[in-house]
Amino acid sequence: MNTLRGMCLCGAVEYRVEDAFSAAFYCHCSKCRRTTGSAFKPMASIPSGKLALSRGEDTLLVFGDPNETHDIHCRFCGSFLYSIIDNGNTHVALGSLVDAPSARPSFHMFVGSKAPWYDITDDLPQYDEFPT
Numbered sequence: 001m002n003t004l005r006g007m008c009l010c011g012a013v014e015y016r017v018e019d020a021f022s023a024a025f026y027c028h029c030s031k032c033r034r035t036t037g038s039a040f041k042p043m044a045s046i047p048s049g050k051l052a053l054s055r056g057e058d059t060l061l062v063f064g065d066p067n068e069t070h071d072i073h074c075r076f077c078g079s080f081l082y083s084i085i086d087n088g089n090t091h092v093a094l095g096s097l098v099d100a101p102s103a104r105p106s107f108h109m110f111v112g113s114k115a116p117w118y119d120i121t122d123d124l125p126q127y128d129e130f131p132t
């Protein structure tokens with residue numbers, strides 16, 4: 001299995017993840033917009049056991065309850081790296097990858113609450129909330 005590298009802006013935190021994402025997508029919800037400071041969050045889902053930190057385990061900033069869904073950032077530069085979901089999956093913020101994943105985002109979700117200043121210009125399926 002091919003392994004992808006990911007890292008934060010300052011380089012203090014690095015991780016490796018198998019190139020075996022089960023889904024990749026864009027979320028336009030207000031939480032994802034605030035977390036990333038962007039119009040939407042491109043992310044991909046994988047079972048949490050397939051991602052491992054290779055550097056910086058002691059320099060993480062954890063946002064949220066560690067026993068539930070929570071976000072992992074670098075404590076120094078603030079980069080958002082991935083979310084650990086309480087269903088056993090991890091959602092990798094695709095912008096934190098160094099290597100290109102095989103998967104490509106295949107739909108937009110929470111389009112019902114997307115930023116009014118951003119227009120989606122591709123032909124991918126759009127869902128008002130979660131995909132149906």
Ligand SMILES: [Zn+2]
Pocket residue numbers: 008009010011012013074075076077078079
């Ligand atoms: Zn950093």
Ligand SMILES: [Zn+2]
Pocket residue numbers: 027028029030031032033041110
């Ligand atoms: Zn979202």
